[in-house]
Amino acid sequence: MKTHAFRIYKTGAPSVMKWEQVELADPGPGEVLLRHTAIGFNMVETYFRSGLYPLPGLPAGLGVEGAGVIEAVGRRVKGLKPGTRVGYAGGGPQGSYAEARLISAAALIKLPAYIDERTAAAAISKGCTVQFLFNQTHKLKKGETIVFHAAAGGVGLIACQWAKAVGATVIGAVGTEEKARLARRHGCKHPIVVKKPQDLTDAVMRITKGVGVDVVYDSIGKDLWQSSLDSVRRRGLVVNFGSASGTPPPLDLAREGTQKSAYFTRAAGLNYMTSHEVRKASARHLFRMIKSGAVKVRIGQTYPLREAAKAHRDAAARKTTGSTLLIP
Template identity: 50%
Template sequence: MTQAIRIHKTGGPEVLNWEEIEVGDPGPGQVRVRHEAVGLNYIDVYHRTGLYPQPLPFTPGVEGAGTVEAVGEGVAGVRVGDRVAYAGPVGSYSEARLIDADRLVRLPDAIDFESAAAMMLQGMTVRMLLRAVHRVEPGDTILVHAAAGGVGLIMCQWAKALGATVIGTVSTEAKAELARAHGCDHPILYTEQDFVAEVGRLTGGEKLPVVYDSVGKDTFLKSLDCLHPRGVMVSYGNASGPPDPIPPGLLAQKGSLFLTRPTLYHYIAKREELEQSATELFDLVLSGKVKLEIGQRFSLREAADAHRALEARETTGSTVLTV
């Protein structure tokens, strides 16, 4: 039998149960992947709490890396023994799982399983944010919230590689140093400084073309105040809770702003989109322009402890669950 984390009711980390499951054989178009490492992401918390509802019971997790151990009828492109990784769908908190073969990408030899599990969802999210949602150009100045988190550290480095100046918010001086070491030009301690005032000071009052906000409720309205007219507010997470509703007219009052709430899966839905996104990510990592920071590791059965650390903002960089 295979062990997995299962959720039978939504709630706190205590609802993450370590149980035996039956995986079975892959059906047409499917493969069975034996996981080596699984990524921890804030969307896992949203699924666990019911903010993003899932049919109960379910196995959480949307990111993993491992080896193909069985293939179903009609599968092309991957074979038994291939090293693979993926971002989505739900079900990665398990020793093994079934998944559609067209959602997998083969790993370059130089990328290990833990690195792959730390980069697939977060790295492709960064690629979506910087190259598709709003195309960052050389000379741009951008604001990245949670700059010392998994997505934040990758985004700081990728944006620097594009020639941008990066302003980032962090909660502690230690996180400021980590963000600075990964390309953040101007870390702002939001616990001590008003980030809107700092953005104004750093830009000489010009403000910004884009803000990337994964925090949500606590930062949303102030993030709008960091944008210059016709700037883009990219809300892609709710670490502090969902933002309060706003009237559309507020965007006009603050400078004819644009507001978007992107989801990675809409940007990698087609096979060619997935392959392009993963290839760009792998190329940047292999070139050394983006270095992955795995800040902490937990065993898969310790997923509840990992969730507690994530929600308490005790983590830095990426978190990997080892299998």
């Protein structure tokens, strides 16, 4: 069948994304043909598109997350049939920026009746990231205080609510007053508008009475890395899990390590989402958080799929809040 998808032939500005007609074969063994109804935009796709993160090869599809309805199944596919509603994040090659695609059945997560497809596409990647950051990178506990960067973003709003449900206090870094109000409404106790890196460190030291926080979750990288290091308490943990402003500079372990003997980690999803089973268990945990009402997924903006390049531009310009969807 014929469908449309984005391809990139070289990395660079959003204009490298090309909307093309593509021919899909019948699903092979273990594969399904999935018609997307919603596609989750993730910041990481801007890193792959720009060349900040390497792609396995070119030309390449783009997009790690989507949800939709199965149209056809190949041989040896069990438990899924035409009409089944599913979502996914990762678990195979990129290519979710497409009206329809072939995908391994093993990567798909069946959606319970209470998760609609837009919620799935808005939440699976971002929510499963929060799930591992708060359960595996560090077991977040009641009474702890954390810094969470981009607190009004897709990952950020889920994180604020999840941390509040655990009983932790969130100091959230945001870019504007409007984002601060949004983060507060989602459980962030101390939203801080950060105009320059020192704003964050000053606020953290004021709120924690000079002690610093237990954990800093830094997804901004380059621009705020030093303030992340300066905001942690003695023997606390600094987690870098994203590069919205560029990758963090090399760590001067002798200097930074000696100051507070803090722990440092780069939490890359691929070292946590190590199998389809792990991915599905993480999604089930997320779905329970949504079902309980502890986490509400906010879709801040939607774009027609064909206008995905605009979503990339708006995200880079820090215009988005909550999750962003591309709609075929």
